[in-house]
Amino acid sequence: MPTGAEHAQADEALQWLGDEPVEAPVKLPERPLILIADDNADMRRHLQRILRVRWNVESVTNGEAALEFIRAQRPDLLVTDVVMPVLDGFGLVAAIRADEELAALPVIMLSARAGIESSGEGFAAGADDYLVKPFSSADLLNRVGARLDAAARESQAAQRNELTTRRMATLAELSSAFASVATVSDALAALLRSPVASLGATAAAIGMLEQTGELIRVTYAGELPGEFLDRYHVMSRDAAVPLADVIRSDRPMAVADTAKLDRRYETVASDAAPAARAAILEPLRASDGRVIGALALSWPSPRAFEQGELELAEQVARVMVQAVERIDANEREHRIATELQERLLDLEIRSTAAVVSATYQPAGELLRVGGDWYTATTLDDRGRIGVSVGDVVGHGLPGATTMSQLRSALGAAALTSLNPNAVIDLLDSYATRISGAACATIAYAVIDAQAGTVCYSCAGHPYPLLIRPDGKVGYLEEGRRPPLASPWPGLSGSSGRSELPAGSLLLLYTDGLIERRGESLDIGLRRLAEAATTCIHLPVGEVCATLVRLLAPPSGYSDDVALVALRPTGTTPESFVVALEADKSNVAPTRHRLRTWLRSFTLRLDQAFEDDVLLGVGEALMNAIEHGSGHDHKRTVWLEVFAHKDRILASVSDSGRWTADSAASRRESSRGHGLTLIHGLTEDVDTTRTILGTRVMMSFRPNRTTTIETR
Amino acid sequence: MTSARFELLQIEAGPHPVIELRGEIDAANAADFDRELCAHTASGPAILDLSPAAYLDSAGFEVLCRLLPASPLILVISPTSVLHKAAKLISVPFHNTVNQAMGALTSNR
Numbered sequence: 002m003p004t005g006a007e008h009a010q011a012d013e014a015l016q017w018l019g020d021e022p023v024e025a026p027v028k029l030p031e032r033p034l035i036l037i038a039d040d041n042a043d044m045r046r047h048l049q050r051i052l053r054v055r056w057n058v059e060s061v062t063n064g065e066a067a068l069e070f071i072r073a074q075r076p077d078l079l080v081t082d083v084v085m086p087v088l089d090g091f092g093l094v095a096a097i098r099a100d101e102e103l104a105a106l107p108v109i110m111l112s113a114r115a116g117i118e119s120s121g122e123g124f125a126a127g128a129d130d131y132l133v134k135p136f137s138s139a140d141l142l143n144r145v146g147a148r149l150d151a152a153a154r155e156s157q158a159a160q161r162n163e164l165t166t167r168r169m170a171t172l173a174e175l176s177s178a179f180a181s182v183a184t185v186s187d188a189l190a191a192l193l194r195s196p197v198a199s200l201g202a203t204a205a206a207i208g209m210l211e212q213t214g215e216l217i218r219v220t221y222a223g224e225l226p227g228e229f230l231d232r233y234h235v236m237s238r239d240a241a242v243p244l245a246d247v248i249r250s251d252r253p254m255a256v257a258d259t260a261k262l263d264r265r266y267e268t269v270a271s272d273a274a275p276a277a278r279a280a281i282l283e284p285l286r287a288s289d290g291r292v293i294g295a296l297a298l299s300w301p302s303p304r305a306f307e308q309g310e311l312e313l314a315e316q317v318a319r320v321m322v323q324a325v326e327r328i329d330a331n332e333r334e335h336r337i338a339t340e341l342q343e344r345l346l347d348l349e350i351r352s353t354a355a356v357v358s359a360t361y362q363p364a365g366e367l368l369r370v371g372g373d374w375y376t377a378t379t380l381d382d383r384g385r386i387g388v389s390v391g392d393v394v395g396h397g398l399p400g401a402t403t404m405s406q407l408r409s410a411l412g413a414a415a416l417t418s419l420n421p422n423a424v425i426d427l428l429d430s431y432a433t434r435i436s437g438a439a440c441a442t443i444a445y446a447v448i449d450a451q452a453g454t455v456c457y458s459c460a461g462h463p464y465p466l467l468i469r470p471d472g473k474v475g476y477l478e479e480g481r482r483p484p485l486a487s488p489w490p491g492l493s494g495s496s497g498r499s500e501l502p503a504g505s506l507l508l509l510y511t512d513g514l515i516e517r518r519g520e521s522l523d524i525g526l527r528r529l530a531e532a533a534t535t536c537i538h539l540p541v542g543e544v545c546a547t548l549v550r551l552l553a554p555p556s557g558y559s560d561d562v563a564l565v566a567l568r569p570t571g572t573t574p575e576s577f578v579v580a581l582e583a584d585k586s587n588v589a590p591t592r593h594r595l596r597t598w599l600r601s602f603t604l605r606l607d608q609a610f611e612d613d614v615l616l617g618v619g620e621a622l623m624n625a626i627e628h629g630s631g632h633d634h635k636r637t638v639w640l641e642v643f644a645h646k647d648r649i650l651a652s653v654s655d656s657g658r659w660t661a662d663s664a665a666s667r668r669e670s671s672r673g674h675g676l677t678l679i680h681g682l683t684e685d686v687d688t689t690r691t692i693l694g695t696r697v698m699m700s701f702r703p704n705r706t707t708t709i710e711t712r
Numbered sequence: 713m714t715s716a717r718f719e720l721l722q723i724e725a726g727p728h729p730v731i732e733l734r735g736e737i738d739a740a741n742a743a744d745f746d747r748e749l750c751a752h753t754a755s756g757p758a759i760l761d762l763s764p765a766a767y768l769d770s771a772g773f774e775v776l777c778r779l780l781p782a783s784p785l786i787l788v789i790s791p792t793s794v795l796h797k798a799a800k801l802i803s804v805p806f807h808n809t810v811n812q813a814m815g816a817l818t819s820n821r
Contacts, residue, residue: 585740589716592738592767612794619769623739674770674777674802681801 032057033077033149038067038093039111040085048080051138052145064088068096071103078149080141081128083112090128098127105155107148111136161309168313171197172320179324183331185209188324189222198317200310202298204277207285207325208236208244209294217245217294224301225276228680231688232272232673242269247282247295254282255311258303279304281311283318285325296321353580354384354450355569356639356654358541358693362513362549362562372400372441373511373563374408378415383451387415387424390509390563391443392462403437407485411445421445421458422496425482429460432485439486444509448501450569455501458494460485463512463522466529470504470573472537474530503571503578506537506544513560514552528552538575538643540652541566542689542696568641572598577642581622583630583655588622591640602644610703614649617682618642620675621653621697629655629695648684649701656694716741716767720748728817729758730810733765737772746775750783757784759813762806763793773802780805786813 037048037060045060052058059076061067065087067079079097083090090110097103110128130144175198178191189205192198199205204223211218217236236245243266247254256262259270259278277299285294296318357377372393380387389411393404407428414427425445432438444465446457457465457477461484464476479497483489501507508529515525532551536544544566570578577598581587592615599611622638630636639654680686685700718735731752737745752758762768779785787806789799799806807813 585738586715588738588740589736590714592736593714608794609797613797615767616769616798619738619767623769623771627739674773677801678770678798682797 034059034074035078035080035145036061036067036070036074036076038062038064038079038081038085038090040082044082048141051141052080055142055146056149062086064090064093064096067093071097071106076106077152078145079106079108080145081108081110083110094127105152107152109144109148164309168197168309168316171195172313172316174198175317176320176323179320179327182324183328185220185325185328186222188321188328189220192317192321193223198313199298200281200313201300202281203301204299206244206297206299207294207321208248208297209285209325209329210238210248210292214238217248219244223299225273225299226680227686227688228676229272229276231676231680231686233269234690241265243280243282244295244297247284247297248292251284251286251292253284253311253315254280255306256280256282257305260303273299276301278302279306281306281314283314285318285322287322287326293322294325351635351637352379352384352386353570353582353637355386355448355567356541356578356580356641357386357388357565357567358545358654359563359565360545360549362558362564372404373513373561374404375509375563375565376408376411377565377567378412380415380419380447383449385419386448386450386567387445388448388507388509388565388567389415389443389445390462390511390565391441392511392513392561392563393437393441394439395437399437403435403441406435407432407438407441407443411443415445419447419456420496421447421456422480422482422494425458425460425485429485439488440484441486442484442512446507446509448507448567448569450501450503450571453500453502453569454498455507456480456496456498458482458496461487463510463515463526466508466510466533467499467501468506468508468533468537470502470537470575472534474533476526476530501569502573503569504573504576505569506533506541507567508533508544508548509565509567510548511561511563513558513562514548514564516560517554518559536566538645538650540641540643540650540654540696540698541568541639542654542691542693543652543698546689574601575644577640579640580637581640582634583626583636583638584634585623585626588619588626591622592619595640595642598642599649607703610701613682614642614651614701617679617699617701618651618653620679621651621699624675624697625653625655625695647702649703651699651701652696653699654694654696718745718765720752722752723761727756728814729756730761731758732761732763733768735765736767737765737775738767738769739771742769742771742775745772746779749775749779749785753779753783753785757786757817759786759788759810759817761788761810762795762799763788763790765793765795768795768798770802773798773804776804777802786817788813 034057035052037045037058039045040062049058049060059070061070063085067081081090081093094108097106097108108128109130109132111132111134113134129148132141132144175192175195179188182188182191185207189207192205193202204225206219206221208217208219215238217238219234221230236242238245238249243254257279259274262270279300280297282295282297284292285296287293298314359375372395374391376389378387391407393400393407410431411428414424417427418424432441442460442462444459444462446455446465448455458480460482464478466474466476468474477497477499480494482494515529517525529552532548536547539547545564548564549562568578570580577595579591581591595618596611596615599614618640622640625638630638636656642649642651679699683699684702687698689696716736716738718733718737718741721732721734722729723732724730776787787804788810789795789806790808807816
């Protein structure tokens, strides 16, 4: 039976509600759920009326039923009576606290028994709060509200704790992922692969101060516009770019919305949008405290950053510094090891008779100086070019020394004769006098682009490969002779000779490209011939990169690879190849010739498409002359244009490393507009920067109604 | 084979002279273009019709972008001009016809 006091409380509730029956309360899923355990129906109804105003409420009539409900529904709070059949309030609370999964449930106990000792009993049984009947509805609401708030705070704290733990684990994972990366861009990719460490960023960048401390070189990963990457790969330390300011000031920066940045950053903010609308930038400090660069993370939409996220970014930057310093140290080692090679392997092409590219790939991951070499030299005023690829027995310093001796000797010998066999004769007699040159092999070719011929001699070296304008592939198998300083002297041969018309492609390589252990050389030769057929309409730089990629054994190259690709300048219906001296006044004549070539595609190309190609190519040529060659007239800039079925592919190469501030030009010179045009007129732009220079590949695609048909 | 050449022709005199650009402008002759254009606009507002030009690269647009804010020069580039797409990409302000440009010039007075 209800006590008088309970009746009084029930009356209070009825006064609010009149005779309105207890209808099913409105259930709002996002509201906390409260369970009432009480055997008294009036009391249950009373409690429901009070509580359902703010929370979802369910009720049961005894402790046993309550336990069952709690296990199944996981309410957010329990209001329980003490005296109930089957299982009373004390028993219920004890059972809840004994269950690991339920123990955290806040419990408010109701009892008619007043006095200190019974409320002590309630707390001792594990209730979080204790209400003595009679109680006012306001008191009940306050107590329940306070308990729910406290529980929410606790669960948030627990979540934060868990987040911190997870982030610590992520940093540890990141650190171990960084241990195996070889380049800064690999490290950035690894960072982006971890959504926790990168805070879900879609792009990341690292700017590193160059040794002189004036220029910042930036490496990017993730989703950013190509034009942005081209524009901001080199910048002055004083550039109005957040990355530069973070490096200069040694202060991190969080940008919630790039559109609301200081006016100072207006240009870079609009260039980066919409790919980057929010960013965090952290300085990278070396172990001695010096700022060596900065790390940037960006998001495609504005977002606020919590303190914890900023702290995490700071920690990520610290982990990143270790990786960057290690990569830098490795690269320096690698640089020392390959410096000799790079100096030796610079292409000395001043001729406008051909475009040449080369690549050198050391075996596996071993950082060592190899015994392979390549050369390309202009031989006379007529623009004849001597090209060689050679392979000395042995590696390391002894191999490299022999290699550089032979290479110099070849350079001198090449100037004495245009007959390759005679040049090799001279080299051979020199080779017998130096140690380590025995059995070195060499392929040497003299290209006369005007006559459209190649003469060649191969001393124990794999056959040069010729891809003809019609796409047919053949090895140049004449001009054979034994290796240099061989134990079988006197077998001097004669030069081989072949046509080399415009549109053809000549490849010289060392055996590392084709040889695989336990495999006949014929298979390797076939593999190269097959791969080469896909290269006929690729620019020479791309030919080298593609072949080295396509022919790599699954476990990587076991021997060094040197590869030279040469294409005579000239025009065919499918290709337009020009080498021009780096002088701005040479660009207009080249454009005019290109226009004539484009017009040969009958009338199928519309005028507007033709203008797009001319302007895009013209801009890229001017860039190569101004930035890639520094107006050095002795340098040459190469243009290769190919007519593919559905597009025009144009490649512009220079032999320089851009040192100008690419970001500053946005404000100060025409290069800013030049990049806008190049990216706006093309379907795709791909910029490759190597030790030999910069190569810009542009793809122009006409609209659907026009097709490119060569005659 | 010739390097880039251009001509600036005054085709209408009067208070608002109309000048036409013919030929090609690239980085090799942009400085000459700059000089000649300044000479043409020294005496007062002018309309520069770029529609007949055969080529104008970023160096040429750079000259225009530098001159525009300072001098009373109004550009005309017809929608069929080879320069139209580039001008749109660079966001240079221009009119489609000489008449429109003339209208803009007189209504501003």
